[in-house]
Amino acid sequence: MPDQLIRVYVPATVPMLAALRASGQLGAVEGHAVTPALREWYAEGDEEELEYVAFTRAAQGALRLLRHDLDAPRRRVVVSADVPAALVHREDGELGSSAVRVTAPIELRSVAAIHVDSAGAADDVAAAVGVVEEALAGDPDAQFTVDGAEDHELEWYDVSELDTLT
Numbered sequence: 001m002p003d004q005l006i007r008v009y010v011p012a013t014v015p016m017l018a019a020l021r022a023s024g025q026l027g028a029v030e031g032h033a034v035t036p037a038l039r040e041w042y043a044e045g046d047e048e049e050l051e052y053v054a055f056t057r058a059a060q061g062a063l064r065l066l067r068h069d070l071d072a073p074r075r076r077v078v079v080s081a082d083v084p085a086a087l088v089h090r091e092d093g094e095l096g097s098s099a100v101r102v103t104a105p106i107e108l109r110s111v112a113a114i115h116v117d118s119a120g121a122a123d124d125v126a127a128a129v130g131v132v133e134e135a136l137a138g139d140p141d142a143q144f145t146v147d148g149a150e151d152h153e154l155e156w157y158d159v160s161e162l163d164t165l166t
Contacts, residue, residue: 011061041096
C-alpha cells in the first residue's frame with residue numbers, strides 16, 4: 001500500500017524556483033500543513049479552511065525569506081507539494097501550529113502547484129518584507145502593512161509552467 005501523502009505548503013522565493021528547476025528538487029525544508037494541532041485549534045473549520053490557513057502561513061513565511069534575500073524579486077512564492085507522510089514532521093506542538101519539516105528533498109514530481117505574486121504586488125510585498133518580523137511580534141502598524149501584501153492573491157501556476165516563472 002502506498003504511503004499516505006500530505007499537502008505541504010513551502011515558502012519560497014523566485015531564486016528558489018530557479019534552483020528547483022535546475023536541480024529538480026527543493027532541499028529538506030520547513031513548510032506548513034494541516035496538522036493535528038491546527039485541526040484542534042480550528043475545530044469548526046472544514047478541510048478547505050484549514051488548507052487556506054496553512055497556505056497563508058506559508059505565504060507569510062515567504063515574506064521572511066525575502067527579508068533575508070535582498071536580490072530576490074519582491075514576490076511571495078508558495079510551492080504546494082504532496083509529500084509522503086513519513087517525511088513530514090511537526091515542528092512544534094503548540095495549539096494551532098501548522099509548522100512542519102520535510103526531512104528529505106521534495107522532488108519536482110511531487111509539486112502539485114506553484115503560487116506566485118503578480119508583479120503588481122511588488123510594492124506592497126516590499127513594504128511587508130521590511131516589517132514582517134515586527135508584525136509577528138505583535139506590532140499592529142506592521143501587521144497593517146503585512147495585511148496590505150496579503151490582500152494580493154497569489155497566482156496559481158501548474159508545475160509545467162516553472163520555466164516561465166524563473
